[in-house]
Amino acid sequence: MHNTKVYIETYGCQMNVADSEIVMGILKNHGYDITSDINAADVILLNTCSVRDNAEQRIYGRLTNLKYNKTQKPGLVLGILGCMAERLRKELIEDKKIVDLVVGPDEYRKLPAYIDVAFNGGKGIGVQLSRTETYEEIIPYREDGLQAWISVMRGCDKFCTYCVVPFTRGRERSRKLGSIVDEVLQLSDRGFREVTLLGQNVNSYYDELHDFSDLLAACAEVDNGMRVRFTTSHPQDFSDKLLYTIAEHKNICNYIHLPVQSGSNRILDLMNRSYTVEHYLQIIEKAKKIIPGVTFSTDLIAGFPTETVEDQNMTLELMKAVEYDGAYMFKYSPREGTKAFKMEDDVPEEVKGARLQEIIDLQLDISLKINRNLIGKRDTVLVEGFSKKSDKFLAGRTDTNKLVIFESVNGFKPGDYVELEIYKATSATLFGTVV
Numbered sequence: 001m002h003n004t005k006v007y008i009e010t011y012g013c014q015m016n017v018a019d020s021e022i023v024m025g026i027l028k029n030h031g032y033d034i035t036s037d038i039n040a041a042d043v044i045l046l047n048t049c050s051v052r053d054n055a056e057q058r059i060y061g062r063l064t065n066l067k068y069n070k071t072q073k074p075g076l077v078l079g080i081l082g083c084m085a086e087r088l089r090k091e092l093i094e095d096k097k098i099v100d101l102v103v104g105p106d107e108y109r110k111l112p113a114y115i116d117v118a119f120n121g122g123k124g125i126g127v128q129l130s131r132t133e134t135y136e137e138i139i140p141y142r143e144d145g146l147q148a149w150i151s152v153m154r155g156c157d158k159f160c161t162y163c164v165v166p167f168t169r170g171r172e173r174s175r176k177l178g179s180i181v182d183e184v185l186q187l188s189d190r191g192f193r194e195v196t197l198l199g200q201n202v203n204s205y206y207d208e209l210h211d212f213s214d215l216l217a218a219c220a221e222v223d224n225g226m227r228v229r230f231t232t233s234h235p236q237d238f239s240d241k242l243l244y245t246i247a248e249h250k251n252i253c254n255y256i257h258l259p260v261q262s263g264s265n266r267i268l269d270l271m272n273r274s275y276t277v278e279h280y281l282q283i284i285e286k287a288k289k290i291i292p293g294v295t296f297s298t299d300l301i302a303g304f305p306t307e308t309v310e311d312q313n314m315t316l317e318l319m320k321a322v323e324y325d326g327a328y329m330f331k332y333s334p335r336e337g338t339k340a341f342k343m344e345d346d347v348p349e350e351v352k353g354a355r356l357q358e359i360i361d362l363q364l365d366i367s368l369k370i371n372r373n374l375i376g377k378r379d380t381v382l383v384e385g386f387s388k389k390s391d392k393f394l395a396g397r398t399d400t401n402k403l404v405i406f407e408s409v410n411g412f413k414p415g416d417y418v419e420l421e422i423y424k425a426t427s428a429t430l431f432g433t434v435v
């Protein structure tokens with residue numbers, strides 16, 4: 001008898017990546033082996049995303065493939081974790097007869113018990129949400145590396161009208177500062193050089209004693225050779241204290257992901273985003289003053305119900321005003337159970353597509369302009385590894401999260417900080433020489 005082998009595939013956001021590491025941590029503690037070879041697995045788990053319909057369609061496609069694995073290996077347990085498990089629950093087991101396990105984001109501690117149920121021919125279903133679960137003391141299973149995600153809070157209380165997350169991940173709750181700082185310390189000891197603090201809305205982090213600025217400062221102070229990033233922020237909870245904390249710590253990255261979603265106040269109101277474009281721009285201005293060299297990225301949704309050409313143009317204007325370094329851009333996708341689902345999805349698919357393309361094209365222009373302005377300037381990168389195209393070149397990231405390719409000289413290796421001068425730029429990549 002060999003130990004039971006588990007293979008896990010992760011879809012969707014970084015939160016799911018962090019959750020999969022927690023799941024692997026729990027399973028390892030229960031004597032399971034983790035395998036990266038799907039054919040060797042006794043249990044296959046998909047950690048899924050429900051944020052847009054196309055994310056779910058991809059998983060359905062994958063399940064159809066996996067049916068074959070099950071016919072090849074009777075007794076193989078197939079499970080769905082994450083947001084789709086929470087959203088679709090029993091439906092997944094009843095409709096997709098091949099699924100044995102459906103376990104939502106707050107029930108991972110019980111996963112070993114549900115797997116036992118499945119091995120004994122039953123169906124393991126755990127989809128309770130919790131007001132307190134943070135997996136605080138679980139040590140996530142991570143391969144050695146340079147960069148790690150750390151989940152610091154779970155859930156979301158914002159209820160943006162398009163978003164399914166409050167329903168799939170439940171209410172906001174924060175992990176204790178001490179447990180997070182301990183995790184950063186362990187990662188530093190293992191040679192990690194960068195951590196990203198994760199939550200659906202990290203700015204509302206509060207552990208009864210400390211706010212997010214306190215947490216960020218405490219993490220940054222663990223090891224000043226370790227970069228600290230964070231994501232995602234909501235404009236509503238973005239405090240001056242946080243801006244000063246970023247400015248005061250050299251190793252907290254000067255890069256803020258601040259989703260705006262739309263540049264139209266009317267649409268923002270329908271989205272229940274609780275800020276106006278004017279308020280948002282004030283935060284950007286203030287951040288630029290307090291943190292010299294700060295850069296921004298954002299999320300944008302094209303084609304929310306009732307969106308007009310005027311609304312779209314306001315989004316384009318806002319993008320030009322802020323000059324984002326990067327953006328995650330999406331077509332609106334109606335999600336059952338959300339408030340917006342009750343509104344008519346009245347922007348035709350082609351119009352949504354065309355508006356999204358217009359947003360993408362503008363962002364490419366802006367990124368190219370920003371990157372070209374960096375030619376001749378110097379910046380420090382954290383070396384991540386060889387460039388994708390050649391072992392003669394290394395790839396590193398600036399504090400502002402830009403990828404820079406440079407010739408491999410002086411024996412530089414992953415984890416080193418290297419100062420470069422930029423000589424060439426595309427919208428996605430910079431090229432530098434060692435100074």
Ligand code: 5AD
Binds near residue numbers: 164259300331
């Ligand atoms: N349709 C399109 N995009 C969405 N997002 C969230 N819900 C939806 C939806 N129903 C986007 C938002 C959010 C990001 C994580 O995903 O831009 O910030």
Ligand code: SF4
Binds near residue numbers: 158165200
């Ligand atoms: Fe969804 Fe809004 Fe919460 Fe983000 S802030 S997870 S978009 S409800």
